[in-house]
Amino acid sequence: YLDWDKIQDKNERKLLIICCADSKNIDGVKIPENNIFNNQDLYNNLIDARILRNAQYNQLRNNNFDYFIKYRNGLGNVNVEYFKEQLQNPLFMPAFKRYDGIFYSPELRKLYIEKNRDSNLHILIISGLYGVLEFRDSIIDYHLEINRIPFWTQPNNISILNAVKKYIEVNDISNEMVFYSLSNIYNDALKPIEEWINLSIPIGRGHTSARFLEQEFLPRL
Secondary structure: OOOHHHHOOOOOOEEEEEEOOOOEOOOOEOOOOOOOOOOHHHHHHHHHHHHHHHHHHHHHHHHOHHHHOEEEOOOEEEOHHHHHHHHHOOOEEEHHHHEOOHHHOHHHHHHHHHHHHHOOEEEEEEEOOOEEEEOOOEEOOOOOOOOOOOOOOHHHHHHHHHHHHHHHHHOOOOHHHEEEEOOHHHHHHHOOOOOOEEOOOOOOOOHHHHHHHHHHHHHHO
16 A cells, blocks of 8 residues: 555655666766765764675685676676776766666666655665665676675675664655565565565566556656
8 A cells, every 4th residue: 555645745755775786887987976875973884884895895806706707788798807997996877877777777767866856755775785875876887696695694784774774764754655676685685674665566577666666656756
C-alpha cells in the first residue's frame, strides 16, 4: 500500500534507495565534485568501512589478476592495469551517470534529477566498493561484485545500515517515506527495517522494478 497523498506532497521529504550496476561508463574528470558522506562526525562508520574496502580492493587487484578481466564499452576486455590506473590516477563521474544498468536509463536519470530538484526526493545507492552513495556522489570506474568476500562482512554491512539511518535522521525523513527497490543480495547488505517500503517486483531480474520506477512511481511524485 502506497499513501499517494503523502508521497505526492512536495513538502514531504522522501528517500529512494536503489542498487549500483555492474555495467559502467568510462572517463570522467580529475577533480571530484561531490561526496555527501565526507563528514567524519556524521558518517564515521561508513567512511572507515570505505577505507577498509579500498585497501581490500587494492589487495584483490594485486593478488587476483583474472578477476579484473572485464568487458567495458568502448574498451573491449580490460584488465588489472586499467583498474590500477583508476585507483592511482582516478577520473570521477557522478554515480548516477557512471552506472549504466537498468536503473540508469536516460529516462530514469532524468527523473532522478527532476524529482530530486522538484519533489523533495533523496536518492541513495548501495555500492559494492563504496557502501552507500548519494546519487550525485563522484566515483571512479571500478569492478567489484556486491557480495565479493571479504568486502561484505557484518561490520561493513552494519556501517551501511547505520549510514542510511543517519542520513534519514539528518534530513528529517520519516521511515514511512523511505522506499527501496533492491534485489535480494542488496537487501542482505542493507538489512532494511520493517517500516521502509519495498518497491521491488521480483520478476524479470529487476526490469519490472525499474519499469515501475520509471513509469509509475517517479512520474507521480
